[in-house]
Amino acid sequence: MAKRIDVSDLNIYYGDFLAVADVNVSIEPRSVTALIGPSGCGKSTFLRSLNRMHEVLPGAHVEGKVAMDGQDLYGPDVDPVDVRRQIGMVFQRPNPFPTMSIYDNVAAGIRLNARKMKRTELDDLVERSLLGANLWKEVKDRLNRPASGLSGGQQQRLCIARAIAVEPDVLLMDEPASALDPISTLAIEDLMTELKERFTIVIVTHNMQQAARVSEQTGFFNIAGPGQPGRLIEFNPTEKIFSNPDEKATEDYISGRFG
Amino acid sequence: MTSTTPSTGSTSRAPVRRLGDRLFAGTSRGAGILIVLILAGVAGFLIVQAAPAFTAPRADVPGGHGVVAYIAPLLFGTALAAVLALLIATPLAVGVALFITQFAPRRLAQGLGYLVDLLAAIPSIVYGFWGIAWLAPRLTPFYAWLADHLGFIPLFAGPASVTGKTMFTVGLVLGVMILPIVSAISREVFLQVPSLHREAALALGATRWEMIRMAVLPYGRSGIIGGAMLGLGRALGETLAVAIVLSASGGIVTFNLISPDNPSTIASNIALQFPESTGIGVNTLVASGLALFVLTLAVNVLARAIVNRRSQFSGAN
Secondary structure: OOOOEEEEEEEEEEOOEEEEEEEEEEEOOOOEEEEEOOOOOOHHHHHHHHOOOHHHOOOEEEEEEEEEOOEEOOOOOOOHHHHHHHEEEEOOOOOOOOOOEHHHHHHHHHHHOOOOOOHHHHHHHHHHHHHHOOOHHHHOOOOOOEHHHOOHHHHHHHHHHHHHHOOOOEEEEEOOOOOOOHHHHHHHHHHHHHHOOOOEEEEEOOOHHHHHHHOOEEEEEEEOOOOOOEEEEEEEEHHHHHHOOOOHHHHHHHOOOOO | OOOOOOOOOOOOOOOOOOHHHHHHHHHHHHHHHHHHHHHHHHHHHHHHHHHHHHHOOHHHOOOOOHHHHHHHHHHHHHHHHHHHHHHHHHHHHHHHHHHHHHHOOHHHHHHHHHHHHHHHHOOHHHHHHHHHHHHHHHHHHHHHHHHHHOOOOHHHOOOOOOOOOOHHHHHHHHHHHHHHHHHHHHHHHHHOOOHHHHHHHHHOOOOHHHHHHHHHHHHHHHHHHHHHHHHHHHHHHOOHHHHHHOOEOOOOOOOOOOOOOEOOOHHHHHHHHHHHOOOHHHHHHHHHHHHHHHHHHHHHHHHHHHHHHOHHHOOOO
16 A cells, blocks of 8 residues: 655754754655755655664654655554554665565565465466566576675565565655666566556666656755755645756756756 | 786786785785684594593593583583573563663663673672672572472472572573663664565564564564574583582483472583593583584584575564
8 A cells, every 4th residue: 555755844963963953845656756955965864864774873863744645654653563564665785684585585574474375376476576577587597596696686675575575554665776787677667667666766866867767756965065954945746846946056966967 | 806916917908906905815815714724623623632532431421421411401401591591581681672772762772771781890709709698599489389389390399499599590581681782683673674675674663662573573583593592602611600500410300490409510510520520521521512512513503594584584684
């Protein structure tokens, strides 16, 4: 079930340092939302605050509100573990569990949720998830081999399979293709187009062509200078951002005048 | 792979090699060969010196029943004490390492780490005195209770020792002695778990403990085994602490951990018997040392095999 995310007046801190300030944005379900901007502008930090991965670092915290279909994710009795079970994440560098087989990697999230499942059901789910991540054909004969034996692009698709296996409401992707070659990148982008039928997808990318290719909405983050907090400068439909942006800074960034 | 054999000068295509590289290659190769020589030397000494004990008439060997009958109970006692120590120390050490690396606030973790390391710096004779003067008397009521209530288990059959100088006490003392080495090595490998793997688990909705089970423990597995084997090596060879603490009787083989009659261990037996031994007696003691050498070697080979068996899943590739 894809869900919408509403962020209001969000400030994100590392200890006392304000890293991202005053974000207000609504992320639509069943669509791809891309976040672009120069390095260090806080787009990854913002992404990690959506599933409460930000606070894993010591001292990191947020102020403001993030709501998923109206439910406050930072509410006083909300367990971050539950939030992360509903909002999946794919990281910049492929990170399958090296000590597990391909099969066990995909099943890892389901086993965490402690859902009792028959072996055949689990087999089906693993197959479906790997099919969903366009990896099934390549690995179906070696499901019990270590995940670390796959190529980088395959590992990243395995991570996507692992994330979608638990049927999350939202899928966050932090530069999912930046460590991959163009062919693997294309595979991941095609996959995003398929996955947005079922999930809300938020992707951080440095590749503006990628943002233009895959997303419906685009947010542009920027930073005024070193030590300043990053801000969401503009949030608009992708077509508008890349043809006729409201903000001068967006246009400068997109046309390559800086960053 | 580059070849390090010196060029003969007859071919003009000999690769260019710098003097520094050649020196370094030579030195490190020398060090490698030296280790093998030392090991072979020790093994050779043990075999030569032990041989007379095997060829001598059985009645001449201490105990009067031949060298095998003399060594077997000692080997059993050594293994029993070491395994007991390992069973006590490993879970505790892994727990300490997990607490230090995953749960404790940074400043507390550092202090605690130093403290555990400090345990390793205490000389074994101090542990021996601690065991005999402090620990053993305090354990006697516990042994009496065990013998009364759990006496049906062969391990606690009793009669309970009134001095506390039992195999169980030895296991505890040895456990405390090897705790720092097992925990230090576990701690190092836990610290090396890439944050990528830990975040992968957390992002799937793992709790802290589930994250440890999914990412930290499997990654640190070979390190834990390696640390445990180093600890086992120390426990197998520990001499003074065992010699002081254990009330040993010769020739006994028993799993009874709390009685006053215990099998001795090889190292402590050598320490206690050597000054009074002559002739074939010395050869017999050396033979027991050879047995300890072989046992330690076997333990290490086994540990290596365990670590290698799943090396493809180790995360090192």
